[in-house]
Amino acid sequence: MRNITDHIPQAMAISKIVDENPFVKTFYFEHTLKSKPGQFVMLWIPGLDQKPFSIAYDDGNTFGLTIFKRGPATEKLFGMKIGDRIGISGPYGTTFTVNPKLHYIMVAGGYGAAPLGNLAEALANCHPRAMPTGRQESGDLPRKIADSRLHGNDNTRIDFLIGARNKDLLLFQKRLEKIKNSTLHIATDDGSEGHKGYVTDLLPVILSEAKSPLTNGKSDPSPRSGGTQDDNSRVLVVTCGPELMQKKVLDICNKFDVDCEVSIERYMKCGVGVCGQCAVDPLGICLCQEGPVVKRELANRIKEFGKYHRDKSGAIVSL
């Protein structure tokens, strides 16, 4: 039986607001959301609309949503103050693999830096919410910090690739620089910081450096047994941001034959797998249930990925 309180908005007060850049704010709520990296919530502004937003931060007591102002609903939200209440339901959706033994290559375009930053922090154990992979189950409690696989793990290695149009639009640069065992690589369209060009320009270079005869040359996602191999050299590429960028990442990962997880955004209405708005071609599966995080093998079978999506009337719109 589904827990309906997960799927009806719960009133929550804004506890903190951070201006990330002129167009982006992070709103914090003191609430135990029990989310895992990659998941989203539905945010309801009464009288206006309800929309899905990726969870950018969750330390078990407080969660945060990083939001870009782009329409009437987010405009209203940007005008709100600490203490004002909105409706939150969720968390919804599938999650990124959280395995501190892997070498993560994270590719973030624009606002994608938020949920990937959440993942990076979970891995580096900046907060103890890191959980092994798998779907959210209701009633999950955080593992004890004493779990030696997750606590203070020095083997996690993260290459964090971040791209934006210019350096003023880069998100979370300072926050990401703080994550231990991670290296930040920056790309800006105008070259105002880092590499001049797309963030996906950087990926083949980093993948070439990462791959060696000892690392996985196959797409087998299961850990190898009997470890003569250093687990930390097993690469997992994760990406979030504009779909065309993610499609490029997927193509590159197919070429290098490395594991990859994408985060596919689709217009959502019910969020609970009933209305069919977010069903993708040709499989007909709903991304509020089977996504947004999708592994490489499944992403390759979603033929509309990188090509088109559907608007709120269900009409096909090219990307």
Place this chain on the structure above:
Amino acid sequence: MNLSVSFAGINLKNPTILASGILGVSRASLINVTKNGAGACVIKSISREPRAGHAAPNMHPIEGGFMNAVGYSNPGIDAAKKEFSNLKEVGAPVIASIIGKTPEEFAYMAENFLSDEFTAVEAVLSCPHTPGYGTLAGQGTPEATEKITRAIREKTKLPLFIKVSPQSEPIGEIAKAAEAGGADGITAINTMGPGMYIDIKLRAPVLHFGIGGVSGPALRPIAVRCISDIYKSVKIPIIGCGGVESGRDAIEMMMAGAQAVELGTAVYYRGVEVFQKICEEIEQFMAEEKINNLKEIIGVIYK
């Protein structure tokens, strides 16, 4: 075990049908539903012009049921014709669903949207939460029902089902009007209400439209009673709809007089696998009760 049913020129391998408005936005989604065991699918209702529908929230559970005010979002007739083509790929009968603000619009949809790839058409006169359509536009009266049915009848030879509202009283009269207008069957029922659910901290109804149709288990006894009233009023077959969640519920509707049942909210409770699960539950009941053919139980409470 033989779960096949046959009525109004429709042959189904089992009596479970996807209800309109659930997982019916794309052909790919219908294929996924039939892969999961549905005997047939009704598509999302299509209007002449594209409609964005109501803003969100437009669907949410409540205790004992579900509420929606989706508002007939659909891409309009031209885009829908493209989407709902090559229907053989779905692998089971596909039933069209059409709406209109006037009898003329219904006739237009019947003439221009219905290809012979559809097995049947369900015309919806019963939405409780979309201005211009259904109960908010007076389409649930006997007069309007007969007029609209006749207008559609003139334009298509496909088996025609009229989907009626539990608000229409006495529902037997509405069914008779549809039968008089030339309908081949009745789909009973659409959602009930409309209802309202308020968030007491945010002091606002949760559905953006403010009110919405109620479905799920709370609706089911109403639906079963409506099927019973209609069964006693008309000779044409009935497709039951409203709160079916299990084999027991499906059998209940068939005993009240339904030939088959549509499933909608059940997908929320039991996933898209519910079609397969309900078929297994029906089979188990038939084995236990020594029923060889579902014909034996249709309308059995009146015998």
